[in-house]
Amino acid sequence: MTRKRRVFTAEYKAKVALEAIKGQRTIAEIAQHYSVHPNQVSAWKRQALEHLREAFTDGRRRKAADEEALRAELYQQIGQLKVELDWVKKSSGIAN
Numbered sequence: 889m890t891r892k893r894r895v896f897t898a899e900y901k902a903k904v905a906l907e908a909i910k911g912q913r914t915i916a917e918i919a920q921h922y923s924v925h926p927n928q929v930s931a932w933k934r935q936a937l938e939h940l941r942e943a944f945t946d947g948r949r950r951k952a953a954d955e956e957a958l959r960a961e962l963y964q965q966i967g968q969l970k971v972e973l974d975w976v977k978k979s980s981g982i983a984n
Contacts, residue, residue: 896924900922901932901935901936902936904918904922904924905929905932905933905935905936906936908929908930908932908933909933909936909937915929915930915933
């Protein structure tokens with residue numbers, strides 16, 4: 889008989905990972921308490937530590953960088969469309 893795959897919420901994963909980061913109990917104890925595999929606890933801990941820096945980054949700088957990248961992409965698209973329009977006009981014989 890196969891066991892149904894369990895799906896854990898982000899809050900649950902964060903709670904388990906935070907307890908693992910605290911280090912008050914061993915990974916095996918935490919895994920047994922929450923009824924998950926110790927490898928899963930370690931993976932959630934590692935994932936939490938990797939993404940911890942993002943929680944403290946300055947959102948304004950990231951937003952400005954995203955806007956600048958979008959602006960550059962849009963200018964590139966405008967230039968491409970302008971070149972294509974000029975080519976269509978030239979090939980069809982339509983004067984400016």
